[in-house]
Amino acid sequence: MNRLDQLGGLFWLVISIIVCVESIRAHIGSFKNPGPGFLPLCAGVALGVFAIILLTTSILKKRVEGKITNPFKGVNWGKAILLLIPLFAYTIFLSWLGYLISTFGLMLFLFIIIEKSRLWIEIMIALITVSASYIVFYRWLGIQLPRGIFGF
Amino acid sequence: MDILNHLFYGFSIGLQPENLLFCFVGCLVGTLVGVLPGIGPIGAISILLPVTFRMSPVSAIIMLAGIFYGAMYGGSTTSILVNIPGEAASVVTCLDGHEMAKQGRAGPALGIAAFGSFIAGTLGVIGLMLFAEPLAEFGLKFGSPEYAALILLGLTLITYLSRGSMIKALIMGAFGLILSFIGLDEMQGSPRLTFNIFRLMDGIDLVPAAMGLFGIAEILGNVEQTTTSEILKTKIKNLFPNRQDWMQAKGAILRGSVLGFLIGVLPGAGATISTFMSYGLEKRISKDPSRFGKGAIEGVAGPESANNAATAGAFVPLLTLGIPANVIMALFFGALVIHGMRPGPLLLTDHPDIFWGLISSMYIGNGMLLILNLPLIPMWVQVLKIPNRILFPLILLFCIIGAYSLKNSVFEITIMFIFGILGYLFRKFDYEPAPLLLAFVLGPMLEYNLRQSLMVSRGSLLIFFSRPISAVIVSIAIVLFIISFILHFTGGKRRKLPA
Numbered sequence: 001m002n003r004l005d006q007l008g009g010l011f012w013l014v015i016s017i018i019v020c021v022e023s024i025r026a027h028i029g030s031f032k033n034p035g036p037g038f039l040p041l042c043a044g045v046a047l048g049v050f051a052i053i054l055l056t057t058s059i060l061k062k063r064v065e066g067k068i069t070n071p072f073k074g075v076n077w078g079k080a081i082l083l084l085i086p087l088f089a090y091t092i093f094l095s096w097l098g099y100l101i102s103t104f105g106l107m108l109f110l111f112i113i114i115e116k117s118r119l120w121i122e123i124m125i126a127l128i129t130v131s132a133s134y135i136v137f138y139r140w141l142g143i144q145l146p147r148g149i150f151g152f
Numbered sequence: 153m154d155i156l157n158h159l160f161y162g163f164s165i166g167l168q169p170e171n172l173l174f175c176f177v178g179c180l181v182g183t184l185v186g187v188l189p190g191i192g193p194i195g196a197i198s199i200l201l202p203v204t205f206r207m208s209p210v211s212a213i214i215m216l217a218g219i220f221y222g223a224m225y226g227g228s229t230t231s232i233l234v235n236i237p238g239e240a241a242s243v244v245t246c247l248d249g250h251e252m253a254k255q256g257r258a259g260p261a262l263g264i265a266a267f268g269s270f271i272a273g274t275l276g277v278i279g280l281m282l283f284a285e286p287l288a289e290f291g292l293k294f295g296s297p298e299y300a301a302l303i304l305l306g307l308t309l310i311t312y313l314s315r316g317s318m319i320k321a322l323i324m325g326a327f328g329l330i331l332s333f334i335g336l337d338e339m340q341g342s343p344r345l346t347f348n349i350f351r352l353m354d355g356i357d358l359v360p361a362a363m364g365l366f367g368i369a370e371i372l373g374n375v376e377q378t379t380t381s382e383i384l385k386t387k388i389k390n391l392f393p394n395r396q397d398w399m400q401a402k403g404a405i406l407r408g409s410v411l412g413f414l415i416g417v418l419p420g421a422g423a424t425i426s427t428f429m430s431y432g433l434e435k436r437i438s439k440d441p442s443r444f445g446k447g448a449i450e451g452v453a454g455p456e457s458a459n460n461a462a463t464a465g466a467f468v469p470l471l472t473l474g475i476p477a478n479v480i481m482a483l484f485f486g487a488l489v490i491h492g493m494r495p496g497p498l499l500l501t502d503h504p505d506i507f508w509g510l511i512s513s514m515y516i517g518n519g520m521l522l523i524l525n526l527p528l529i530p531m532w533v534q535v536l537k538i539p540n541r542i543l544f545p546l547i548l549l550f551c552i553i554g555a556y557s558l559k560n561s562v563f564e565i566t567i568m569f570i571f572g573i574l575g576y577l578f579r580k581f582d583y584e585p586a587p588l589l590l591a592f593v594l595g596p597m598l599e600y601n602l603r604q605s606l607m608v609s610r611g612s613l614l615i616f617f618s619r620p621i622s623a624v625i626v627s628i629a630i631v632l633f634i635i636s637f638i639l640h641f642t643g644g645k646r647r648k649l650p651a
Contacts, residue, residue, distance in 0.1 A: 004581055005581075008320075008581055008583075012323055012327075015327070015330075019330050019345065022344065022345050022347070023344065023345070026337075026342065026343070026344035026345070027342070030611060031606055031611030031612075031613075032606070032607070032610050032611035033607060033611075034602075034603045034606055034607070035337075035340070036337030036339070036340055036342045036343075036344045037344055038603065039329070039333060039595075039598070039599040039602065039603070040330060040333040040344055040345055043326050043329040043330045043333065043595075044326075044330060046322075046326045046329075047323060047326040047327060047330065050319055050322045050323045050326060051323065053319050053640075054319050054320065054323065057319070057640075057641075071580040071581060071582075072580065075376040075377060076375075076376045076377075077376045078376075079375050079376050080372040080373070080375050080376045080576065083371075083372060083375055084372075084569070084573065087548075087569050087572075088566075088569060090552070090565075091562050091565050091566045091569065094556075094562050094565070095562050103549070103552070106548075106552075107545050107549065110544070110545040110548065111541055111542075111545055114375060114540060114541040114544055114545065115539065115540065115541035117541070125542065129545070129546065129549065133549055133553065137553050137557075141203070141206065142206070143553065143556075143557045144557070144560050145553070145556070146556075146560075146562070
């Protein structure tokens with residue numbers, strides 16, 4: 001329990017308030033005839049109660065323990081963040097550029113980010129991976145993959 | 153005699169070439185993900201779930217089951233040779249397994265893990281076969297109040313048995329329920345929690361959510377690690393344990409099998425908890441507990457048997473009552489629903505091919521795994537050498553194609569990545585994602601049965617206490633819930649004392 005738990009408690013409290021408001025908007029009905037918002041409201045209230053318990057216990061325990069642990073200490077979390085950028089860029093470009101081009105770009109980027117090696121090796125591996133996946137999933141298994149503006 | 157007839161019927165399905173092939177593929181993939189640290193059976197099953205959409209339901213379930221119990225076999229290899237658990241249920245095996253390897257006894261450690269797994273896996277399947285029919289008949293007496301009560305008990309148990317903070321597990325459960333309610337209400341067809349985003353009208357699919365929480369998040373967590381694992385350079389010989397090894401391990405295997413099966417049946421428990429309990433039990437009853445942690449063969453045999461028996465036990469509540477006992481069973485639940493089946497007491501009568509085909513495949517699969525895990529150990533050791541820079545992008549690629557193929561939509565990939573970030577952050581802040589996913593699967597069932605019960609009783613909550621089965625189940629759930637809270641607060645006080 002530490003400051004992060006206090007932030008966590010606050011975060012969940014906000015989420016619970018949003019859920020409760022949205023549930024009431026969706027019509028909660030009555031016990032006799034529960035509406036679409038009935039169970040979401042119950043879950044939202046439960047989340048709020050648990051969030052308050054987390055918040056209060058973390059405040060009380062912090063006074064005694066006074067220990068703050070940083071979950072990002074000692075790890076290369078920047079690498080994880082760096083990994084997310086091409087992943088989200090991929091979702092934007094996939095429909096536009098098509099599977100082959102965008103996935104080749106993504107794979108190349110990932111191979112480089114995770115552990116850098118010689119560029120031509122990375123290009124070759126990315127090329128083989130994309131071609132093999134295209135043959136297996138598109139040709140053999142018949143899974144539809146986005147074609148993009150170039151038609152492939 | 154009836155059981156034997158059913159079993160022969162099951163083998164007539166399980167031995168069909170197509171099902172044999174998928175059983176083998178499942179066992180192979182399961183062993184692979186068990187061996188490889190960084191991706192476990194939950195991630196593998198969620199990634200491969202979309203691939204099964206084009207298979208027959210029996211083949212799909214046989215393959216997914218193969219991944220599940222195959223991972224339990226494979227996990228021990230990494231624990232023993234690298235001292236890094238291939239998956240969560242093999243954590244305990246590191247303690248004595250790796251010690252045995254360091255003493256030059258990697259062979260007997262791997263051997264007893266494989267034989268113990270085989271014996272326990274087979275005993276577990278026998279248990280599943282014997283328990284399933286009577287329990288399914290009992291399940292036919294269940295109405296909406298009983299189902300609602302049972303789901304509440306399952307959700308309470310998973311938070312009660314959670315490894316970390318109980319309050320965080322409860323938060324995850326509540327958040328999982330909220331996520332499951334997003335989209336159109338099934339009873340009245342009106343939207344809720346969609347925030348006017350049209351794409352959310354259909355709700356969030358299980359597959360991208362599971363792939364994100366357990367596949368993408370696992371990769372993000374592994375990518376940031378700066379440590380590298382080293383494979384123990386030892387010659388693996390004498391894979392067949394000697395007479396003394398057997399004498400020491402036989403009791404542990406049998407106890408682990410029974411304990412693992414019973415814990416596997418419990419909603420919220422599962423293979424990982426069974427291994428810790430088995431290890432604790434063996435240490436407690438041992439004449440010389442000081443041997444544990446220094447290469448005691450019982451410390452490998454017991455937990456490895458327990459996790460395999462637990463996999464069979466976990467199928468009991470799913471196939472008989474339609475209640476998934478853990479996250480992996482939640483994925484199986486999703487797979488059965490996607491294939492047009494409703495898991496529950498009627499599954500045995502409506503789809504005997506699924507149930508008995510699965511049972512027979514588990515017998516066959518256990519045999520296959522014994523062959524895959526003993527003579528092929530050197531191959532699995534080589535697999536451990538696959539660099540992460542190749543492995544992680546490939547897993548990501550599988551996730552992307554799997555998510556896209558669900559609805560041919562990029563939106564599913566986005567959902568998967570969002571859940572991946574959530575899963576990564578949850579791990580960072582000590583929130584277990586398992587209660588979230590279980591609640592996410594059980595949410596719609598809970599809502600339907602709870603609303604039905606309230607409508608039938610004209611709004612009276614007493615309906616849950618006026619029917620004997622639901623009264624017992626709800627009472628247990630309430631008692632556990634209260635105990636959880638008492639433990640949470642008293643546990644806090646106990647921690648304060650030393651300070």
